[in-house]
Amino acid sequence: MIHMTSLLQNIATVIVIIMLANRLYPYLLHWNKPGQCLVIGALFGAAGLVSMNMPIHVDSGITVDLKAVLAGMSGLLGGPLSAAVSFVVIGGYRYHLGGMGMAPGILCIGAAALAGSALNLVFRRKRLRLRRIWWLPVCFGLFIALIQLAATMWFPPDIRNGLLRDFTLPLLTLYPLSSVIFHYFVTVEWVSYHDTQYDRVTLLPRYERLQGKWQRMIDRKQPFSLVILNVEKLRAVNDIHGVEGGNALLRECAGRLGAGLPKDGLISRFNGQDFAVSLPGYDMLQSLIWIVDMKKKLSVPYLIEGSPYHVTFSTGLAVYEGDAETLQNLFMQAETALRHARESGSNQTVPYESRLTEQIRYRTSLEKDLQFALDRNQFHLSYQPQFELETGKLRGFEALIRWNHPEWGAISPAEFIPLAEQTRLIIPIGQWVLETACEMAMKLKLNEAGATMAVNVSAVQLLEPDFPDRVAVVLRESGLQGRLLELELTETTMVQSFEKAADQLMRLKECGVRLALDDFGVGYSSLSYLRRLPFDLIKIDRSFIEDIGRSQDDRMTKSIIDWVRELRYGIVAEGLESYDQLYWLKQWKCDIAQGFLFSRPMPEEELLRYLRQLMPFPFAVPSPEVDGLPS
Incomplete structure (x- = not known):
């Protein structure tokens, strides 16, 4: 019971650290992916250091704590780079502590980090969402507990038997519990905030995420073009292949658009089937050239469940040239141009002109x-x-x-x-x-x-x-x-x-x-x-x-x-x-x-006057002098 209580105190201390780290996450979102992984690895590494400084001492150099759980969760939630950072921090400190338990301890840390990284890669390739699989942290915690128990084979029989007698139940109980708690605070708290900033389907930033960057460009009077592309006939793909088929199409479109962005260009999932793209420094002509080139790339057939699909895009274009426009007005102009493009037929591009707004007002x-x-x-x-x-x-x-x-x-x-x-x-x-x-x-x-x-x-x-x-x-x-x-x-x-x-x-x-x-x-x-x-x-x-x-x-x-x-x-x-x-x-x-x-x-x-005057129409008209007409 004493060991159970000590481990619970260890878990509680680590949770406090992770909760404090959650406050950093909104700022972390502004970093690139490798930077985010480094910070996640450092966070779990720091938590591991705290855990190892509050261990349960069993014998000289043999301790029980959460170091392996934290290294494994770092790999599961952050990927290989995060796992590597955590392993270096936690494993390095365990090496520094030395003692009889150093070698099996470092092996457990490494095995947990590798297992977590492998699961992370599998989930990323299959596009699965960690927070929806509630049983995964439970099983992962049990796996790490079994590794720890297996590592007791490294020790002499009397120490091994004592460890198995005193710690089997606490480890099999509290390691899964700690994994679930850490999983919650990182995936649920962080991912919930992430979903307010990024689109779930395409993983592109939402409008709210890029709004500040676009506004700063306007504040600095930095010219740029705003292009809104509408994926035509997305509903037809949804009707045939379901929502996942439509999502697969949107992801492929997002990938092609992202690959075609110029330097410092930004792209956002904007509304249901629209993408907003900013082209810094582009004037009207350069933007139209970019749109033509991009539509060629987007016109390559998309393979959805084995069926090729040709997709067309209606496109609205508005250009900010450093005048007194607001971001809201710029988007209104691009959306007005897009509306006219859609009304003009399939696969049309319409640049914004002031007369388009008048036409919209007229139609309204x-x-x-x-x-x-x-x-x-x-x-x-x-x-x-x-x-x-x-x-x-x-x-x-x-x-x-x-x-x-x-x-x-x-x-x-x-x-x-x-x-x-x-x-x-x-x-x-x-x-x-x-x-x-x-x-x-x-x-x-x-x-x-x-x-x-x-x-x-x-x-x-x-x-x-x-x-x-x-x-x-x-x-x-x-x-x-x-x-x-x-x-x-x-x-x-x-x-x-x-x-x-x-x-x-x-x-x-x-x-x-x-x-x-x-x-x-x-x-x-x-x-x-x-x-x-x-x-x-x-x-x-x-x-x-x-x-x-x-x-x-x-x-x-x-x-x-x-x-x-x-x-x-x-x-x-x-x-x-x-x-x-x-x-x-x-x-x-x-x-x-x-x-x-x-x-x-x-x-x-x-009509009534016409009918009173109506005479049979003279259909006996002379034959016209026209060559080449069929007889």
Whole structure:
């Protein structure tokens, strides 16, 4: 019992030293890795010296203390360099003390330090976290206790028997306990602080860690560039390979970026899938050159669970040139540039310009005002007529939403529809469009004329579970026949969730409505994909219509029309603007067309006047004098 109490006092004294050393750790983080290992080794070495000066004396030159435990924990927590420092300090002092127990004591110190170092290397290579394996310090403490007990074979039988009788239980109990306590104070306390400064996945410094360095560069008016790189499609990797697959990708990206840093460059894991890089002394041109070179290195395929992945990066760039910018403003500029890069397409780089901030403010203003536009009656519908090309008969109308902003004037749907989709305001807005268009159809007596009303549907609307039910309610309340309502959906709508979209389309067909695939030819359509969806019409994108009569690419347009006709879909051409286009679309037997040649989209008042004056459109146009067009 006396020996147990003495060892506990020894442990308590060592813990006090380690707790005091914890206060040094925030400063230690500013050192490089070898420097940190040297300090950890020196810390455990110093604790070993204290322990050896408070030993349990057994015989002349034979003592029992925590020296081997401390040398082993130094290797386990700090690695080989830490273990070497501790071994030199503790082993050297044990050699200085001399006596019968010197040789086995030094052997135990060395064996514990080697074992700890070996475990540290294994954990580092396998990227395991020591603090999550609670049983490791227990087993490690038992291992060192067994080494100590085995070392008694060095002594004469009477001394060995006394040691085994008096110290077997204390060593097997208190060595594991001391290992757990030391493990806690170093890994839990130090690693917890470390995690506030460094990213767990990439081991890169967090923004908070580098904030002070960047601020000092600004305070000293030292020019540098700030680059924020966004890893595109990281979510897709996570979906396929799980979070660990995404983490492996981020670690590889971090490694390549770190290898490409210029002297004194800094890199940080910034937000979930962004990296922030500072390039000291770089101007705009030098930064763009660095980005191009770095993207080449980053474009080399990444191997994740045996599968190669090509990864692209959106990049925002801001340059600090010693003016009166703050660090916060500089990051805002880089993030603004990044946002524009992401909106510009894949793998784009955008340098910051002041006009980008104005554009962001404009978009933010639109997003805010969009919430009230419906209640304030700022939306209206315009209607563009569609004609059958074979007969010249009015076939129907497409309803197109317009926003008349009180400050900005007419806002293009291409600007506010994406915002409405992001905020899900497209659901009430789309419902209003559907109801208003059906009411207009009844006002125009389309039931009697057999003419159609086409309405565009967003992916967000389509994937709402009750959307088909809402359509059915609108048809019932308006009185419009289902076969005269045409819902237009883009190819990207289908891609977002094919199976769910297919189910929704089948439910819509049960309501009797017609379905049209819009902007055909610019997305993801394939034959197998089309045959699985119940579309009635295919709308060819205007990009295939605009060059008819002016380009040899007309053959592609003709091939698309022939292919769609083979599949027995109706064909609609949008963007018709010239008689040449009209002539060839008729020759290629396109069914329906709409465009400025017939009429611009018209608000309700103009549409009613237009219909009163409408005469059959003169489709018997003369053959254009164009060479090289397909017949």
